[in-house]
Amino acid sequence: MARFEPRRSGGGFGSFLFWTAVAGGAALLFAAAFFYSAVTRPGPSTQETAFVVERGANGASIASALQEQNLVTDALLFRIANRIYSNGEPLQAGEYSIPAGASVKQIVEMISGGDALQHAITFPEGITIDGVMRILEESDVLTGEMPEAPPEGSILPDTYHVQRGMTRAALLQQMREAHDRAVEEIWARRAENLPISTPEEFVTLASIVERETGIASERPLVAAVFVNRLRRPMRLETDPTIIYGVCKVHPNRCRDGRLVDAQGNRRTIRASEIALDTGYNTYRIDGLPPTPISNPGRAALEATANPADSRALFFVADGTGGHIFAETLDEHNRNVARWRVIERERLAAERAGR
Template structure:
């Protein structure tokens, strides 16, 4: 066929190809325009204020995938479109990186801000404060009682192995993991402090330092006093004197389950147990609580003092003494303060009872004739508790005293002389203090000084 007869079909094909290309181009432009419109709309929806009318909290459980997280947020009203949230998470490479936790979202929070908070793990930080001086059993009880934590605690840690602090956590954190953090914090701090210790202190191991720190912790709640209280115990240990600290007796009785619901008695003091430092030499076998940072620091770096005694001063703190004679005078001053405080308390109780009686009388007068004849037992003062002679409560001012602190004024004043006289039995009277007596007769003086105990009153501590 002649060549000129083939041209028209080729032109038609070229025209068809150009037409198809133009159509495809038009579709591409339309697709791009549509995609751009969808993207811009999605971006606008993603960044616009969300549906929350007020601040809300949403808990994202562990193990949830991105799709389930999106549904959880939509169900909680934090976002308006779970599908758009999921697409955005994939597009921004945040899918699989959203973290579990308890999140707080403000009113009108956008999906973008919600996703950003989950991706960065900005969950609500909760905190649990463990006061100094709690036993391990008490700490475990507090951790178990925290409802935002999960899981079980295997066993109660050894006494003195946990560091009282404020610990931050998130909802859903494991209880055992928090206990492990407390133990690790204790170990780290103890290692650091022991390496910085005063090498002249009489404790030989970090474990012994913790035991003594737990006693210091229970003896005073005033941070400034701890180095001096620690020094008193160090000085007594160096002289071979018994510590005579009543918190150790209490621990021996309660086993670390908590404080006693009664005062210590003479029989408590006389009973020889592993923890009764009135009856044993040196330190008890284990700590009696979990000491805090300040108490540990006080033990490894005690104050520079020769004090051997301390007693409450009536202001919430203590007054310290180097000699037995000085200590006796301080005890006498505290006895007077204690007596005044008791009289004030008795007056307050009497006034309260009188007011209650008057209120009860008014109520009875306003009642019917039959009701008025009914005896109002609630106006009567409660009966005093009585104890056997060997179980009389020990006075606050001096734990070795035999007469209860609640007894009459004359008897109490007389007990000061009686107790102090008995305390100095066996010591040279001319010496006038434990230090001189120690020089005159080392072992006798040590036991004599130790027989005048460190009195019991402490500043108020957190409820345990």
Template structure:
């Protein structure tokens, strides 16, 4: 029976050796996937993981740029750590010294690089669509432009590869969601019968105030005028009727500079000239901010019917036309003094 004993001993030795080999291989594997990557000491890299990419494609992509030593090991590491199905698409900044496990943790976290699309308050749809079209990190063709005033101005963040249509829809939905929240809270008795009318009036308030924090008072003036059957007499509506919101310019010494409204333009009848038309113009004249939208639904209560710039970034408000003329005269003096100070 000695041969049986020798066979058992040999089998035991083989098992021990196999275990040692497996244990050694496992130790080596753990060491490889946790050690610093081959790019350690170099610069961090930005890598775009495209939608639908699997671990085979991602591993090869990382090997090609020198962030992992072996794409096959990366695939094994993904399976071993159970992260092969949790990787999120997007643009990542990967540290040069990141291990395979570090990279997998980052790709699973979804902490992608975000890029900003800024639609400034008071921009027209045409101006906002140009911003979207020129954003190089977006993809796809430009969708049809929505109606004027359909966007909620703000700074939005998107991952590289987002389509331009997705961006347009997000800006539209942002305004709709805001109006869903604030429309039911509007003051009673407002001369505004629909959300569309609220957007139109808010766009005028936006262009008159430029975000200088007295939106509610300016909105109150326009509400008072509408309630009394007075015309709004807002200069920004004249500009929109002339240029669709693009700045008015003239050429001085061969250079194009911004100009004011000519008297002939002020006297020109257009559907947007609120010195001639009663009530609201037919469409918004820009994309109004959240503050302007809230202001027209919750305007400041006052007896003011007029306002003009006061020279400090705000407005001077008045109840009577005579008082308003005095405020206008003050503003004209401020404008004249500024021109003289600037050599003009």
């Protein structure tokens, strides 16, 4: 009689492999969950911290610096997270404001995304190139050697937002490119029949308009006065050209484009300086000076390209910070007389208050 025996399964080794794979997968899932928890949990820092990534720094040195500053607990963890969460982007130089308790993942994404602090550096409208170079040199945000000074009137004054570590040469180039774009754009839509024929003359005239008034609403009128004088032709006879020429000839008498006395205090023009022929003094020369006398801002460029519709040929201070304009010399002389009365009254009040 035949004996029936149950057939043995041949899947013993296969079962082993299956369960091994299951265990391995579970381990991987556990490791992934553990890693994700490690890189997303709040970091050790208890306050917002400025962290600087120097140009050329590699991932290892950045990770070590973060650990040294107690922004991450494990430099190796940061390096692994960087490979996973940086989306292939390199860690970027700059100054970063790391929030209190920032996770490793947050810090990786911040630095690889270049989300660095922006520092404002302001170059006032009407600043001279000497003033520009002084600001570049004295900045503790910028790096690198001082570049060669560019020509007067070749940068666009503005507030520029830069990252710590930007080079001085790079910012200067950015300002020059901004100037070139602005001049090209505004010159292309200038009024017809202006008595200037080149962008260079345009910038020179705008630089005078810029230095004559800081009141935005007056710039088109000031520009109109000079355009009207050039058309006649009359000499421009503008004080800022005297000052600029004196500063070129006697730099010890000036600071940042302003006349100063021996103690460094701002002062007015001397009679001898009005008579000084510097090549820029428009009381002594016809037409425009040979170069700009400052770096005009966008508003002065706009006003010069499209001056006010006015027949005024003269203007003088009105005692309120602005100017009063006149079409005739007689009217102008009356305005000047009023201004001198105001000056005398102010001087008497100052003396009385001493």
